Amino acid sequence: MSLSEEDSTHRTQLVIFDCDGVLVESETITNHVFARxxxxxxxxxxxxxxxxxxxxxxxxxxxxxxxxxxxRTLEPDWPDLYRDESYTALRAHVQAMPGAKEAIALIRAAGRKMCIASSGPMEKMEITLGSTGLMADFEGMVFNATMVAHGKPAPDLFLHAAHEMGVPPRAAIVIEDSPVGARAARAANMTCLGYIGGELKEENGLAREGAILIEDLCEVAHHL
Structure with missing residues (x-):
């Protein structure tokens, strides 16, 4: 491999977004329902x-x-109860994270690929991304934990996303807001930007997992 070819495999070719707490301000809404x-x-x-x-x-x-x-085991319909109540709350209140649309535009202008890799179900992302006008930016580029054997903090989901997008893991960066997600990115040998600009900040946990902390999603431009 030539030096230029080797460099091209190291530079950022793909940005992988987590969804909840990164692209959409949804976690405050759903965690109140979850706790109850x-x-x-x-x-x-x-x-x-x-x-x-x-x-x-x-x-x-x-x-x-x-x-x-x-x-003991939960009632079989308990996850369905949570889904129904949280989806109702999301439809009424979810918003795009500040800077999300601008960051997407910067990535597109730089000619980089982007996708979403989330632990959340596809149906939920259809609500959150659809309600905030972000779904059109990620058509066919949304991956979730049901597609792999092991969810975060295992690296499977991020590795699957990179594979599907045709990019080697070391040429991808991940934007995460949770230590669990940052650990998964590290295990996948991907640089992780730890977003701490939302309502639920995990600054210490993200730093412990080796994430580069950012307060503004548009800071991704410095890593392209």
């Missing part, structure tokens, strides 16, 4: 507890953690 329903199920938790212990995990992993705390 978990408490009603028998594990008293606060909004802050949910953010600290469950943020960034897939629903499957959240349910496993809740059931471990309860010492």
């Amino acid at each position: 329903l978990i408490t009603e199920a028998g594990w008293p938790v606060t909004f802050e507890d949910c953010c600290a212990q469950l943020k960034g995990l897939s629903m499957k992993d959240c349910v496993a953690k809740i059931e471990a705390q309860l010492g």
